[in-house]
Amino acid sequence: MHGIVWFRRDLRLSDQPALTAACKECRQVIPLFVFDEPLLQSQVFGSACVNFMLGCLEDLAESLAARGLPLQWRRGEPVEEVVSAAREWKIDVVYWNRDYEPRALERDRLVQQRLAQMGVLVRTFKDHVVFEAEEVRSATGEPLQRYSAYRARWWAKWQATKPPVLPVPSGCSGDKAVPLSPPRPIPTAHELGYEPLTPWIEAGERQARKRLSRFVAGPIHTYVDGRNRPAIDGSSKLSPHFRFGTLSPRTAVHAALAALAQGGRVSRPDVLTWIDELVWREFFQQVLSAFPRVVDGPFRSLAVPPPRQPGLERDRLFQAWCDGRTGYPIVDAGMRQLKLTGWMHNRVRMIVASFLIKDLRIDWQSGERYFMKQLLDADVAANNGNWQWCASTGTDAMRGYRIFNPVLQSKTFDPQGDYIRRYVPALAKVPAPAIHEPHLMTDGEQRRLGSRIGLDYPAPIVDHRQARLEYLALGKAAQR
Ligand SMILES: Cc1cc2nc3c(=O)[nH]c(=O)nc-3n(C[C@H](O)[C@H](O)[C@H](O)COP(=O)(O)OP(=O)(O)OC[C@H]3O[C@@H](n4cnc5c(N)ncnc54)[C@H](O)[C@@H]3O)c2cc1C
16 A cells, blocks of 8 residues: 655654554555645744744654655645645555644545545544543543543543553655655745744754653652742743644653652652643643634633723733733743743743733733744644633633732742843843832832833833722623
């Protein structure tokens, strides 16, 4: 048989179910990637994400070429490109790993339909998650809406099955290559219509594995505390790798559990808490799978305060939030980190999201879209799930009208202000605790420290205490 392995968000060779099956079942194998032109044109994702993806593709192409199996690529409408590749190369079967985003599901349904009409088989595999939505259900077979219940069942399933990690398939070699003209170099970001950037997190499967090894040898052992401190390297920063599949979640869980099994200074709660974050990731994937309507609006029709009316004031506040010019240093540091690097610390993501929705009263969908465009780990399921959580509209949302106090959060999680100073140079000389509320400094202090409020650094664009009271009052009114 002649097969295509259609790479999508699984840009690696190890623990790659579609590639493994193709190498086992086919005499000849063609690895293929398709640049989705309509998606590129839509600019839903931004340059950070696209550059990271290109880095991953370069790495994949290099690894495949080293094995004598070059990566072919095409650019266009994916259904048409896959169908025409299958026709042109006289393919018997197309292999891919499943994607659960509504847009991807529709694309895959169409490809499958067209290939079936041509008599071409399709084989699809679970890959992006340890357990698919149907595998972790309630006792009555319903999708789970509470993370705690989902987590309990996820772990029970893990204990019962311990899904193995597949090695790089031995058949992934030049013996399977089809004599096609050598592929052109992977296009540049510029050629795809995006700004060229060096990804802030190194791209590709090899870098993902290095990062995982470093993390399980060190920071994972202080994760419970470290994950909440944006000034330190306390979390794995593997999210872009999970997003593009340069690391499989199975590999990550096994690596963390292996670190635990080694004993020594290993802390069980730290390791298990980290794996629980991967379970959050799967929880949101299953929410998207089971309730695809979440991409179009709130999951729950709970009465929440209405967002601010469209208009100049709303636009001014939104722009200040995007630019990191709200006058709340922790919010501004986060938004500037995002713009500069394409990544933001999880604790700070929660703070800036709460601030946008509850202090500025701007619809969470605007924040969701902005994050999609800026993040290098931009992922529909995780982004939507977390924004809905922060907006108290999600399956397992932030309870009631809980509103983060940005100053208190800042004092608790960045007590010395080191994170703020890194991203807000105008506050570089301001010591803690003044750095958390620089507008409270006297005029003399502001001048002496080079942080004149209104000149070097903005005054708060809203008063948090007042904004909170307004939000709560609107919440009460909405419930009537
Ligand atoms: C408003 C908002 C938007 C977000 N948007 C995204 C997004 O587009 N893409 C994305 O991958 N994550 C998103 N997250 C979740 C989280 O912030 C990132 O996954 C995390 O910061 C990545 O850092 P890390 O790899 O160091 O995580 P670690 O702390 O090392 O966690 C390990 C892995 O678990 C997963 N994970 C951790 N926290 C979460 C979470 N809350 N929800 C889902 N998965 C999680 C990630 O895959 C992460 O790489 C968002 C969070 C918020 C509050």
